[in-house]
Amino acid sequence: MTTHSATLREQIEEMIAVGELKPGQHLDETELATRFGVSRTPIRETLIQLSSMGLVVIRPRRGAIVAELGPQQLVEMFEVMSELEATCGRLAARRMTPAEQQALLAAHQACQQALEAQEPDAYYYKNEVFHEAIYAGSHNQFLIEQTRALYRRLRPYRRLQLRVRNRLTNSYSEHDGVVKAILDGDGELAAQLLREHVMIQGQRFSDLMASLPQLAA
Template identity: 65%
Template sequence: MDKSLSLADRLRESIEEDIATGELPPGAPLDEAELTQRFGVSRTPVREALMQLASAGMVDIRHRRGAAVAQLGPQRLIEMFEVMAELEAMCGRHAARRMPAEALAALEAAHLACEAARNAGDADAYYHLNETFHHQIYAGSHSGFLCEQATTLHRRLRPYRRLQLRVKGRLQASYSEHQAVVDAIQAGDGERAAQALRRHVMVQGERFADLMAALAQLQTTTAEA
């Protein structure tokens, strides 16, 4: 955490990271007393942090029932993935034209790291390496504003993107889709890179049904804990 931030801001960052990584899954309760004990602080900065997260749409504050990690409805989730797909397509289109040789080498290295995690069947390791892969493309767009927007929405969708990787066969499919992206960017083909990333990010049909099933299973496990 950045020590230059206020205590409430630092708490917000810690809780946000737990939400983004799935440590606090959608629907998980956020008990003020437990948070004050965990962080060794008073309730005031905890409440401020929760209010900040509620403003960002990551936490729901329910009257008389306390706070909980926000759960996105199916339609909202589809809409967010649709926008994410277009942002990534734009990043890929620009990256294919603008990535210098050293950035291409870093993208290829990230892709090879994903391959090792795929071969090991390690979904959690792949998830973290997958983030590096995508962020290489965002940076490779050489558009600061586009990179910021893609990064922000990517972070908001992190719990759901992580869940997808636990669906049977998704690691192999994701890696194959990455290969198509890398090939297009290496070839300098912006349109092909855009199409490959759009297909990679979009969740439709069976992929969306699988995501909803994984989310329902996770929420059931959380409720039973």
């Protein structure tokens, strides 16, 4: 993959993550080509890549749309996501190097600053770095790839979740417990806390469902 097409993919992926391109929205190749100053060929290739990641659905003779997730699909994906994160946490507690532990602490600190500034979007990006530090600490490449792929698929929804009332504060305090468990080498506790941190059920599911129209608005 050329650097240019990777950049293009990242830019369109980001537009989907932040809700600039909304679930169900038709993706016009000509419009995107004009927007990015490229021909339609790299746009088409990028949409195929995004479709293999599950972010875009290509329909025969009707073009591409941004993928939509129904409530049932969302619950199932978050259920798997929470187990993948739990496994990363369990392994990270056993395998993280001192340098990786420092990177985790630095990411945790950055989340605290974004929380204090009450900036959900800044927190969202710092939160990604925090979770990525845990994945890296698992030292299991296959697990890292699978977890990242699902994380990317759920990005728009994870981002939306952080806008729900009090979620930033709760998210940060949950991170705090995870960091302590990992630094203490307590894999089981780290796994349990990450599972609860990522899982959406009960009130959190209702809150996410209530805020979904914001994503599509």
